[in-house]
Structures are given as structure tokens and as C-alpha cells.
Amino acid sequence: MAETIPEKTARYVLNTYARAPFVLVQGQGALLTDSDGKTYLDFAAGISVNALGHADQDLVTAVSEQIATLGHVCNLFYSAPQAELAELLCQHSFADKVYFANSGAEAVEAAIKFARKYARETYGPGKTGLVAFTGAFHGRTAGALALTAREKYQAPFRPLLPGVTFAPFNDPAAAEKVIGPETCAVFVEPVQGEGGIHPATPAFLQTLRALCDQYGALLIFDEIQCGMGRTGKLWAYEHVGVQPDMMTVAKALGGGLPIGATLLTERVAEVMAVGDHGSTFAGGPVVCRAAQVVLSRVSQPEFLAQVTHKGALLKERLCELNSPHLVEVRGLGLMIGVEFDRDVAPLIQAGHAHGVLMINAGPRVLRLLPPLIISEAQIEQFVTILRRILQETWA
Ligand SMILES: Cc1ncc(COP(=O)(O)O)c(C=O)c1O
Numbered sequence: 001m002a003e004t005i006p007e008k009t010a011r012y013v014l015n016t017y018a019r020a021p022f023v024l025v026q027g028q029g030a031l032l033t034d035s036d037g038k039t040y041l042d043f044a045a046g047i048s049v050n051a052l053g054h055a056d057q058d059l060v061t062a063v064s065e066q067i068a069t070l071g072h073v074c075n076l077f078y079s080a081p082q083a084e085l086a087e088l089l090c091q092h093s094f095a096d097k098v099y100f101a102n103s104g105a106e107a108v109e110a111a112i113k114f115a116r117k118y119a120r121e122t123y124g125p126g127k128t129g130l131v132a133f134t135g136a137f138h139g140r141t142a143g144a145l146a147l148t149a150r151e152k153y154q155a156p157f158r159p160l161l162p163g164v165t166f167a168p169f170n171d172p173a174a175a176e177k178v179i180g181p182e183t184c185a186v187f188v189e190p191v192q193g194e195g196g197i198h199p200a201t202p203a204f205l206q207t208l209r210a211l212c213d214q215y216g217a218l219l220i221f222d223e224i225q226c227g228m229g230r231t232g233k234l235w236a237y238e239h240v241g242v243q244p245d246m247m248t249v250a251k252a253l254g255g256g257l258p259i260g261a262t263l264l265t266e267r268v269a270e271v272m273a274v275g276d277h278g279s280t281f282a283g284g285p286v287v288c289r290a291a292q293v294v295l296s297r298v299s300q301p302e303f304l305a306q307v308t309h310k311g312a313l314l315k316e317r318l319c320e321l322n323s324p325h326l327v328e329v330r331g332l333g334l335m336i337g338v339e340f341d342r343d344v345a346p347l348i349q350a351g352h353a354h355g356v357l358m359i360n361a362g363p364r365v366l367r368l369l370p371p372l373i374i375s376e377a378q379i380e381q382f383v384t385i386l387r388r389i390l391q392e393t394w395a
Pocket of ligand 1: 047106138193223
């Protein structure tokens with residue numbers, strides 16, 4: 001008998017992921033279908049990736065045309081999609097320049113290198129300290145992992161990149177104790193994703209900005225999960241009005257194709273020279289065309305207003321759930337965390353049977369990240385199903 005896909009995966013793919021027990025074969029809008037023909041309402045969006053949903057027609061057309069015209073050239077040659085995407089990113093953000101990477105973690109690695117070189121060139125050697133926060137997630141590569149304060153993720157791989165200090169998130173007084181003359185850069189998510197959907201407070205981000213200015217450190221926002229319209233603004237930092245010196249973007253930017261980007265101000269960009277950093281695939285024509293389609297759509301004020309409206313509807317309905325186990329509903333736009341007083345794994349599992357895909361952020365938080373094009377009817381349908389799941393699971 002032929003091996004099933006889960007069996008083949010177990011046999012040949014390195015086992016670093018816990019996977020749901022079905023095989024997805026097709027997606028359309030906010031719906032996914034598995035190999036048995038069962039459909040699921042997608043409230044995970046590939047971990048904040050599929051902003052335009054699945055099989056968006058503009059995206060499909062742009063990617064198909066681009067790969068049929070010019071698929072890959074590498075960064076020893078110019079290509080229009082890369083230049084045009086960089087222009088679009090700068091026009092729609094604080095940034096003056098863009099460095100392209102292939103993933104979120106790679107965009108973080110680039111930011112670490114740029115910050116280190118900026119500090120060295122501007123202030124001399126020794127100013128190498130990096131500050132990050134409890135609950136943060138910045139990625140799994142060596143440098144990004146060093147900034148991710150999670151014992152379970154870090155322990156097997158020590159020693160990690162030295163020079164990282166952690167402080168409690170959303171605690172301005174604690175930040176004052178760890179940011180000083182030796183600090184080269186401060187990394188923070190304006191809304192923590194993996195850490196449980198926690199928006200940074202305005203006072204916290206304002207304090208970080210002031211401390212970075214005082215000590216000549218760079219403020220780096222990681223908007224890999226919370227950026228690209230997810231919170232109802234194109235960038236989450238717009239909710240607070242504090243601007244960074246660099247910002248990392250990935251996930252939704254490529255519409256499902258792998259891309260990362262590190263956005264920089266001119267002041268930081270000026271210290272980087274030819275040969276300082278690079279990647280074979282980064283900023284390729286196909287993914288950059290895809291990203292142009294996504295960014296052009298999600299940056300439209302009407303699109304963002306829809307995200308805000310639908311996020312408010314979802315939050316309102318979740319607050320009406322009336323479960324005795326519900327602790328808090330929080331988040332911005334369509335980046336919502338629902339905290340319970342117990343482990344949410346059984347809810348996620350029951351979701352599979354009921355045809356909804358959800359993920360967690362820590363053991364007790366359901367993380368809801370639907371495609372930004374989800375309809376109001378699908379939001380209502382989702383909450384009806386979640387109510388039933390809660391009743392059945394914790395009756
Ligand atoms: C805030 C944040 N930074 C960095 C990363 C790492 O991105 P990637 O998985 O593309 O390497 C993630 C991924 O979940 C993230 O949420």
C-alpha cells in the first residue's frame with residue numbers, strides 16, 4: 001500500500017514540527033480544503049502570511065507572468081521588481097532604503113549586522129550590546145535566537161551570540177536600567193505575536209525611543225508578524241507614532257512566497273558598503289512582484305479601514321462568548337489573542353473536527369490571524385463554531 005503523506009513526511013522530513021493530522025490540498029479566499037474534501041475556515045493564515053487569502057487572482061496572475069518572463073537573476077544584476085518594491089516600501093514607511101532577505105529571521109540577522117556596523121563606524125568598537133524583551137520572538141537562526149528569550153528554544157544551542165540583555169516587556173523603568181552607553185540596538189515587537197498577542201504600550205515605545213536617542217542606540221521594530229496591515233494600520237508602530245531606525249518585515253509581504261526585508265533610515269544605510277551582506281535569492285523578481293501586489297492592496301486606506309472594522313466585529317463577538325474560562329480578549333485589528341484559564345490545545349484540536357484552523361500563542365492563548373480579506377459572514381460563522389467548541393470541550 002502506498003505511504004500516506006503524513007507517513008512519507010515522518011519518514012523523510014526532519015521532525016521539527018508538530019503538524020495537524022490532515023493534508024491540505026487547496027485554498028481559496030479564507031477557505032482551505034484537505035485531501036478528503038473537508039473544508040476549513042482559515043484563522044491562522046499560515047501564521048500571519050496569507051493577508052490576501054489563498055489563490056488571490058491578482059497575485060496568481062502577477063507571479064505567473066513574472067516567472068514566465070524573468071524568474072531569477074541574483075543580486076549581481078538589476079531587476080525592475082526589486083527596485084519598484086523597495087520604492088513602494090520606502091514611500092509607505094519611515095524608511096529610506098531596503099535590504100531584501102528570504103525570511104523573517106534573515107531580516108533580523110541583517111538588522112543585527114547593520115546595527116553592529118553602524119555603532120562601530122559611528123562610535124568605535126565596544127558599543128555592541130543588544131537589548132530585547134521577555135516574551136519576544138525574533139526567529140530561529142543563531143542571532144535571532146539569541147534575541148528570543150525562550151529557554152526551551154535557546155538551551156540546546158548554547159553558546160549563542162553574546163552581548164544580549166533581556167528586560168521585561170512593557171516596563172519603561174526596567175528598560176532604563178538595561179539601555180546605556182554600551183547599547184548598540186534595541187529590538188522590540190510593537191505587538192508581540194508568539195509571546196501571546198501583547199501590544200506594546202505607547203509609554204513603553206516612547207521610553208525606548210528616548211533612551212535610544214540618549215545613548216546613540218538604534219531602535220529596531222520587528223513587524224514581521226504585526227506589520228503589513230494586520231493591525232488595521234499598515235505598520236503597527238503607526239498606532240503609537242514612534243518611529244524606528246530600522247524595521248524587519250516578512251510573512252505577509254510575499255503573499256505566501258518567502259521574503260524578508262530590513263528597512264533602514266539613510267543615517268544607518270550610509271555605513272553599509274558593497275560586500276557587507278548578501279544573499280543569492282533575496283529580492284528575486286518573482287517574490288518582489290508578488291510583494292508589490294500585496295503591499296499595493298493592503299496599504300490602501302479602504303483596505304485598512306476594513307481590517308479595523310472586521311477586527312472590532314471579531315473582538316466584540318469574542319467578548320460575547322461568555323465562557324467561564326475566558327480571561328481576556330486582546331489585540332489590534334485582525335491580530336487577536338483570546339486568553340483562557342487553561343490549555344487551549346483541545347480547542348485547536350476540536351477546531352479541526354469542526355472545520356476551523358486556529359493556532360496558539362503560548363499554552364493558554366488562542367491566536368486568531370485570519371486572512372485580512374475574511375468576510376463579516378465568515379467571522380460570524382467562526383464565532384458560532386468557537387462557541388460550540390467551548391461548550392463541547394469544557395462543558
Ligand atoms: C515577530 C517575529 N519575528 C521573526 C520571526 C521569524 O520569521 P521567520 O519564521 O520567517 O524566520 C517571526 C516568526 O514567527 C515573528 O513572529
